[in-house]
Amino acid sequence: MRLKAIIQYDGTNFSGYQIQPNGRTVQGKLEAVLAKMHKGEHIRVTASGRTDQGVHAVGQTIHFDTSLTIPVANWLKALNTMLPDDIVVKDISEAPPDFHARFDVKEKEYRYFILNTKERDLFKRHYCYHVQVPLQLERMQQAGKFLVGTHDFSSFCAANSNVKGDKIRTITEISIEEDSAQQIIIKVRGTGFLYNMVRIITGTLLEVGFGLRKPEKVEEIITACDRSKAGKTAPPQGLYLWEVDYY
Amino acid sequence: MRLKAIIQYDGTNFSGYQIQPNGRTVQGKLEAVLAKMHKGEHIRVTASGRTDQGVHAVGQTIHFDTSLTIPVANWLKALNTMLPDDIVVKDISEAPPDFHARFDVKEKEYRYFILNTKERDLFKRHYCYHVQVPLQLERMQQAGKFLVGTHDFSSFCAANSNVKGDKIRTITEISIEEDSAQQIIIKVRGTGFLYNMVRIITGTLLEVGFGLRKPEKVEEIITACDRSKAGKTAPPQGLYLWEVDYY
Structure with a gap:
């Protein structure tokens, strides 16, 4: 199942959106939470595009695939409970399997x-x-x-x-x-x-x-x-x- | 000479106003900067009162004594240059030698x-x-x-x-x-x-x-x-x- 989510973040304490070996990143935090939920399996998150260090997002959009059978309504709560307080998931919904957060902008x-x-x-x-x-x-x-x-x-x-x-x-x-x-x-x-x-x-x-x-x-x-x-x-x-x- | 200053701070990343052995405090930062300016001499800062962890100040008032002969006008710039970006000195002026930031409130x-x-x-x-x-x-x-x-x-x-x-x-x-x-x-x-x-x-x-x-x-x-x-x-x-x- 492919999920599409609208997320907000305060860029102040992130080294930008995109994951990197050192540095706290939005993608890194999202993927770490998803790995926990999927018993260690790496779940790749794709965003509409990256943002730089210090840049904020009010309506960044991401997609990822999951094999979990959690009802969509529970995803929002689960993610917001596990994510740090400078990332908030505002909305999450099922997307068509070919939806792409970057290519379909x-x-x-x-x-x-x-x-x-x-x-x-x-x-x-x-x-x-x-x-x-x-x-x-x-x-x-x-x-x-x-x-x-x-x-x-x-x-x-x-x-x-x-x-x-x-x-x-x-x-x-x-x-x-x-x-x-x-x-x-x-x-x-x-x-x-x-x-x-x-x-x-x-x-x-x-x-x-x-x-x-x-x-x-x-x-x-x-x-x-x-x-x-x-x-x-x-x-x-x-x-x-x-x-x-x-x- | 006794100086009186009006300071602002963002309490988010401070363990409160009052100095303590561990933890980043407003008083600690102020006294560290003053020690640097006074070649290591400890300059005690007295505030109108303490504030707790996470509490902000828009008009906190402090006093301290100095033997430096910097013109008062230059103090503002010197302090703001040396202080971290979550403390700002808004005003500084000479006060009577018996002025007390706490007792005279x-x-x-x-x-x-x-x-x-x-x-x-x-x-x-x-x-x-x-x-x-x-x-x-x-x-x-x-x-x-x-x-x-x-x-x-x-x-x-x-x-x-x-x-x-x-x-x-x-x-x-x-x-x-x-x-x-x-x-x-x-x-x-x-x-x-x-x-x-x-x-x-x-x-x-x-x-x-x-x-x-x-x-x-x-x-x-x-x-x-x-x-x-x-x-x-x-x-x-x-x-x-x-x-x-x-x-």
Whole structure:
């Protein structure tokens, strides 16, 4: 039986999603719990994609196969009881045997939280990026529009990435809004993302918001297909994998 | 020279404020940094009072004496550079040589944050107490009124406390309000507090908010002078030492 689960995690104390020999990872914790439930058998967990150290997830989606005959309703409780308190399973259900958490992704949404206040907030230090300089929201919104559509996003891909194939991706929607707590939230939806793409988009939009670059400059940056033309990579703690939609 | 500082800390990864042989403490970190600055000399830090493991501070106040001739303006930067990222010095200034962070307290304010939503919020798990059952705010407000004034608060003092002297304290103000994020915030101001007093008050108000006890019952609980008559001690992560006022 194939199960599909929606999970949340607080990325603060993880060395990212993907399992690695040393370091505490989300996949490592999930697979350790599943091994316990399956009497030591290794159960491989597949996610919609990895997230980096410090990056959070509100709607990460995974799948795995099981031979256990636990009713689906009991899985949720069993997993949440055994998982550490920084991973929560929000939903679990039976999926078709050919469902694939990575290959069947239709669209993903990421959100990046910027706390735009003079004073830093100690209690949010792991959950947003604190920017002291007042940001010019309207300029950022204008700049964001240039990113929507299908483009070669080479300028917005980490230089050390080993992406196979082209760097053409489609962003279906970008919105940049301020909430009541002086947080600027950048929402980016797309059919696929390159390594560090949302963090580089954020870093670039920030430079526009500071007044250092004109909004139209973003069009040039895309055309250049050169990572060095875009802004800095924004830090991980502001980024959330928010939602994954499937076909 | 005596210095007075207002500090904030995230209590999550501390075994409380007060220094102890094993365990990471706020006082321990402060004194370690001051020892470094004073070439190994032990500088004793005195706070307005201790806080327990997991309890946060937004306006804890401390004092210490120094022989260093650093301008006061540079102290803030020096301390914040050397302290770990879960302690922040918000303000530091010269105080009269007889100023005492504990003995000169006029009033203290604590705030307790209750997240009153069906779903728990993973990212707030260390910063509020999640209560699923909808709370009856008006009943809690009625109950709170009985606590204001000068009373023997024995019923609201941890049974294992070794308070010397009586347990008569004065609460000058209580307010219980809901914010826009479905958080119920209990503010308690008073001239002195017993061990676990705000957490036991919160636990008692919660039972009233659940509809398990009548608001008037609080008057009886006070009169009983018996810890077993009050509610459970609410967990630490919802509690913040918010402000300390001095004469």
